[in-house]
Structures are given as C-alpha cells and as structure tokens.
Amino acid sequence: MATIKDVAKKAHVSVATVSRVINNKGYVNDETKTLVLNAIEELQYVPNELARSLFKKQSRIIGVIVPHMTSYYFAELLEIIENYTIEYDYHIMVCNSQDDEARETKFIRVFQQYSIDGIIIIANTTRIGDYQNLNIPIITIDHKLSDQIPSVSSNNLNGGKLAAEKLASTGCKNILHLRGPSPLITVQARSKGFEQQLAKHGLACRRFDLEFKSPSKDYIQNFIDKNPDADGIFCDSDLIAMHVIQCLKHNNKSVPEDVQVIGFDNIELASIFSPKLTTIAQDKHTIGKYAVETLVKLIAKTELTQKHHQVDVALIERETTRAN
Amino acid sequence: MATIKDVAKKAHVSVATVSRVINNKGYVNDETKTLVLNAIEELQYVPNELARSLFKKQSRIIGVIVPHMTSYYFAELLEIIENYTIEYDYHIMVCNSQDDEARETKFIRVFQQYSIDGIIIIANTTRIGDYQNLNIPIITIDHKLSDQIPSVSSNNLNGGKLAAEKLASTGCKNILHLRGPSPLITVQARSKGFEQQLAKHGLACRRFDLEFKSPSKDYIQNFIDKNPDADGIFCDSDLIAMHVIQCLKHNNKSVPEDVQVIGFDNIELASIFSPKLTTIAQDKHTIGKYAVETLVKLIAKTELTQKHHQVDVALIERETTRAN
DNA sequence: TTGTAGGCGTTATCAT
DNA sequence: ATGATAACGCCTACAA
Numbered sequence: 001m002a003t004i005k006d007v008a009k010k011a012h013v014s015v016a017t018v019s020r021v022i023n024n025k026g027y028v029n030d031e032t033k034t035l036v037l038n039a040i041e042e043l044q045y046v047p048n049e050l051a052r053s054l055f056k057k058q059s060r061i062i063g064v065i066v067p068h069m070t071s072y073y074f075a076e077l078l079e080i081i082e083n084y085t086i087e088y089d090y091h092i093m094v095c096n097s098q099d100d101e102a103r104e105t106k107f108i109r110v111f112q113q114y115s116i117d118g119i120i121i122i123a124n125t126t127r128i129g130d131y132q133n134l135n136i137p138i139i140t141i142d143h144k145l146s147d148q149i150p151s152v153s154s155n156n157l158n159g160g161k162l163a164a165e166k167l168a169s170t171g172c173k174n175i176l177h178l179r180g181p182s183p184l185i186t187v188q189a190r191s192k193g194f195e196q197q198l199a200k201h202g203l204a205c206r207r208f209d210l211e212f213k214s215p216s217k218d219y220i221q222n223f224i225d226k227n228p229d230a231d232g233i234f235c236d237s238d239l240i241a242m243h244v245i246q247c248l249k250h251n252n253k254s255v256p257e258d259v260q261v262i263g264f265d266n267i268e269l270a271s272i273f274s275p276k277l278t279t280i281a282q283d284k285h286t287i288g289k290y291a292v293e294t295l296v297k298l299i300a301k302t303e304l305t306q307k308h309h310q311v312d313v314a315l316i317e318r319e320t321t322r323a324n
Numbered sequence: 325m326a327t328i329k330d331v332a333k334k335a336h337v338s339v340a341t342v343s344r345v346i347n348n349k350g351y352v353n354d355e356t357k358t359l360v361l362n363a364i365e366e367l368q369y370v371p372n373e374l375a376r377s378l379f380k381k382q383s384r385i386i387g388v389i390v391p392h393m394t395s396y397y398f399a400e401l402l403e404i405i406e407n408y409t410i411e412y413d414y415h416i417m418v419c420n421s422q423d424d425e426a427r428e429t430k431f432i433r434v435f436q437q438y439s440i441d442g443i444i445i446i447a448n449t450t451r452i453g454d455y456q457n458l459n460i461p462i463i464t465i466d467h468k469l470s471d472q473i474p475s476v477s478s479n480n481l482n483g484g485k486l487a488a489e490k491l492a493s494t495g496c497k498n499i500l501h502l503r504g505p506s507p508l509i510t511v512q513a514r515s516k517g518f519e520q521q522l523a524k525h526g527l528a529c530r531r532f533d534l535e536f537k538s539p540s541k542d543y544i545q546n547f548i549d550k551n552p553d554a555d556g557i558f559c560d561s562d563l564i565a566m567h568v569i570q571c572l573k574h575n576n577k578s579v580p581e582d583v584q585v586i587g588f589d590n591i592e593l594a595s596i597f598s599p600k601l602t603t604i605a606q607d608k609h610t611i612g613k614y615a616v617e618t619l620v621k622l623i624a625k626t627e628l629t630q631k632h633h634q635v636d637v638a639l640i641e642r643e644t645t646r647a648n
Numbered sequence: 649t650t651g652t653a654g655g656c657g658t659t660a661t662c663a664t
Numbered sequence: 665a666t667g668a669t670a671a672c673g674c675c676t677a678c679a680a
Contacts, residue, residue: 001436001459003673014651019675026676027649049437050383051673054374055656061417068403070592075399079392082420086427091434093385094418096406103410110415112325113373135325214592242596249598268394268538272566274573274598327657338667343659350660351665375657379672 002043011039062090063111063119067099068213072267080288088296097123118295137298139291142186152290152309156186159280159313160193163234163262168201170322172232175205180212180236215240221247238263238270261320275319286311326367335363386414387435387443391423392537396591404612412620421447442619461622463615466510474631476614480510483604483637484517487558487586492525494646496556499529504536504560539564545571562587562594585644599643610635
C-alpha cells in the first residue's frame, strides 16, 4: 500500500502539499496539484483512514447495536440505516447484542476502542449506566434510555388505539392482546393505547406476553385454546399474528369471520401471507432516516430542537379483519 | 479518554511497561503489574484500537458485502457470521451493495482505507477485477469469483436434484422452475441438478427467471396463468414459493393436491406459512461458520487444504408436497 | 505557495 | 525487569 510519502516522492513535493490536495485545504498551485493527482493515480494511493482517525480522534464509523437480525423489522431498518450513513460518508459496525447485557457491555468497549463517532441503539436495553457517561453521541430507536439521550420511535400508543378502534368498531367483544415482552417501552405504549381505546367502548382484553425474536408457538396455541370465545386478537408483531392464524386454523376457526387478527410492523411478508395480514405499519424509512440525520447532527454538536421524536403509524387493512 | 501515557504517569512507570501488561508480553514484575492494573482501573483506560491498528497494519475488522439484508437468508447468515467473528475478536463492517457495482467498488476502497483484515462477499458479483489484486484475504459465499479465491456454498446441484426427484417420484408431469437470476452460479447449479434428475424420469421443465430481492408478483401470476397444466413447481427461494402458492390459490388450485410446490432456503417463516412449505434447506450455520473460520485462517496465512467447499442441503418435507 | 517538524496513541527494539 | 525512543501514516502550525 502506497503512503502519502510515496506520493510526495513521486510528485517531487512534500507530504504537506499532498495532504493539502487530498483534503482540498489550503493553497496549492494548480500545476503541482495536477502533479500530485497524477502520482496518486499512478500509485493507486488511498489515504489510510486509521492514521487519519488517530489524528482527528474520530473514525467516521457509526456503531449499531441490534438485538438480533433475523426479524424483518430490524433487518429492514438496518438496511435503511446503512444507506443513509453512506450518504454522510459514515460506515457502520454492526453488533448483535442477542439481548445479552454482557455482550452489549463488551460492544461499548469496542466502540470506544475504535473511536466510534456515534451509536445507534435499537436494542431493548433497560440499563442506562454504561451509556450515560460514555461521551459518544447516541440515539436510540424504539426505546428511551433517558430524557437526555435522543430517541425515535413509532407512535406506539396510537398504534394500540388504531387496533382497538378497528376491533371494537367491527363488533369484537372478547379481545386478546398477544404482546411482546412487557418491560419494553414500546410494548407498554401499545398496551396502554389499546386498552384506553377499548375502554371507550366499554371493552377490556386478556393479555399474554411473548418473546419477539422467536415467539413460542406452544404458548400461543395454549393461550388461544384457553380463550375459545375470542373474536378479536391484537398481536405485537406480524410474526406473532402469523402464528396466531395458524393456531386458529388448527382450531377450525376462520379468519376474519370468526376471529379478526391485527399484526404490527407491516413486514414485507404481511402482504404475501395468506390470508393477507391486517397490521399496524411502522414507517421504518422515516425512522431510519431520522435516526441517522439526528446522529450526524449530534456528532457535529448541533443543538437539537427536539430530543424525542415520534413517527406516525397507520392501520393497513387487508384480509384478517372485516370491513366496518 | 485516558491514554497509555496517563496510565504510565499514574502508575509511575514508563509507557513500555504499561504496554507490556496490557498485552501480557515480556517480563514485568508482579508488583508493578498490580500498580499498572490499578491505574488502568482508576482511569477507566481502554487501549486505542486505531493507534494499535496503525502500528500493526491490521484492524481486526472484517468487511462483509451483502447484496441486501431484507431477505431472511442473508439476514440469518449475517447474524451467524457476526457471532463467529466475535469469537475470534473481530468485528464486522457491513456494506450493502444493493447489487450495484459502483457501490461495491466504493466499498473496496473503504475497506482499504480502514486496513480491513479480510472480506466476506455474499454479493452476486460477476466482476472479479477489483478483488483480484487487492491483497486482502477474501472468501465468497454462494459464488466463485475465481479458482484462486476460496468460496463456500450449498450443494445447489444436489438441491436441484432433490427437488426434481421429489416432484417426479410423486407423479408430476408438467413441471415449472421459477428461478432466481440466471447469471448467478447458484441458480445455474440448481437448474442443472433439477434438469438432470428430471431427465432421468424422462421429464423436462419450463423456466422463468425472477429477482431474489423482491420477486415480481405480477410476473409470477402471469407465468402461472400461462401454464395451467402445471402440477409441480420448484422455486429458487421460499419467498418465491410463497408468492406462487398465493397465485395458485387465486386460480383455485389446491396445494399439494393439484400442484406441488417446493421452495429453497428453509427460512424461519417456511414453517409458519400456511400451508407449511416443503423446501430445500440450506445449512446457513455451517456456511457462516466455515466462512469465518476460513477467513481467519487466510488472515493468519495458513495454507488451505481445500479452496472451495460445499455444504450439504436437505429436502424438508412439509405440507406443499404429497407423501411418496 | 510550499516545506519542516511535532504529535495523535500504540508497539517493539534496544539499552540499561 | 524496566525505560527511552523510533516508527506506523497522517494532519497542521509555523516557518520560509
């Protein structure tokens, strides 16, 4: 690998001059510039980002912590995030926490080691300690670590409300809510919205908590079996909804005639599944875009006018609910 | 951020000594060691990996190029890869090529800039030029860039054979193959195996090529409509298979009674879909593990006994095919 | 407009 | 067993 010295030698100038043309900084004669550019071309010189980062104390790397990747929601979000970071000339180091705190702690160390410029956390962390005094800009998605640390998330409260309104207004009386893990702030907001709206119709619901990563089919079947009177089911992910529909089918219930089902996320498969899933759509594109843009601002030490941002959700009606 | 100098000062020793205890290298008195360790603890010192990398000319970063992430196959693979890299104390920089050559070329530059130690390419590259004289260890998944560049992939040929045998042996006569993009080596191997095995039964098939990322529903419906006599369909991905089943349902065909369908990949959703998908399972775990282990060997300049590795596939029979 | 030189944080060689 | 010091490749005062 050619270094800046090699280029300088070849172009018969000093390294400072080369550095100036690379960075387009300071005065440099057009002729010498051409000379340098030619040398760079010939030597196929690529500046060493490590040396640069060492000097500047920033790496143009953004660390992303995800709980896991094998869920469409996170995979899609990750793709969007990567696309935006590239626009700002950043690159992402992906760390998969597997919902494991020890791993997460390890990653924070790694991020420090690499002088990572900023962190995007999609993890379901409840701990804040390690991040608090880290001195690296952070933005969280789907979770509020503290009032100080900026966040973006869907309007989960409204998501719950929309689902409740749909179920209630189409005549459901015995309603179930198959939730994600209840400690999660997103899950709590959805539950709250769902119940508030249900209450307006004089309705309540029975709940059951599941894992997001791989919701247990047995638990779902069990819960469905124990509530044979159910006529409306709200699920905290499309994956859970798909499982639910399978269980319902197993019990010879028809969807949406006997039971209506609403999912959450609007993953790509929601419209391929059969029956096509009615679901609360999260606007991943806006979320990802906002996360990156905000983090970049944070890195540039721009003041944020608003620390916490909510992105609208929408009810997408397909084949697992009835028309009003 | 505390540096090695700060630690040295606090422990009243030289930076050389601190470096020795950090790296567990060379002689150092137990007492001074404790002194240094205490200073590190107090200062919350974390070694700067950038400076380290600059000196050592290796970054402990592995670059991963994926065509896109919103396909279960790649997402799962990525997760597995990340898990293994961590075991070897490497971290991954993920680059999403979006099947765009310009982007890929840019990434290669980025990889050079960061002194990336090795590259895993899952991309559908046909070009080899940029990688050839890169002087960074590379391993490709699902694609053979050249005889020299090591690769891992599923035994796609056998995958095709297994599918053909299943369809033929259960009496299918009018067979379709909904493939991925035909330039891909994986697609070619599957086609070859499929046709070879079909030929043994005196059978042939009609083919149609689709994108992997988001196979066009309209094209699929069209092809299905044009071949109403079809009684067996082999699809190059589970996603395509799911679409096919939807189209079949739309045409009032029942699966597997009228038409049998076989997918490829065995993504998690294959067993959640309804009907549950019969599919050719790729062993992502073994592929990911092998890729990382091989790359680590390559980085350590270990001679490989075998440059190209194939991983077995298996037919998973579920509800979209009939029993033999 | 260009060059010199010091420093970013680390490791490794050579003395001591 | 420990300490100076040069180097890794780059950037930026400062000097010329």
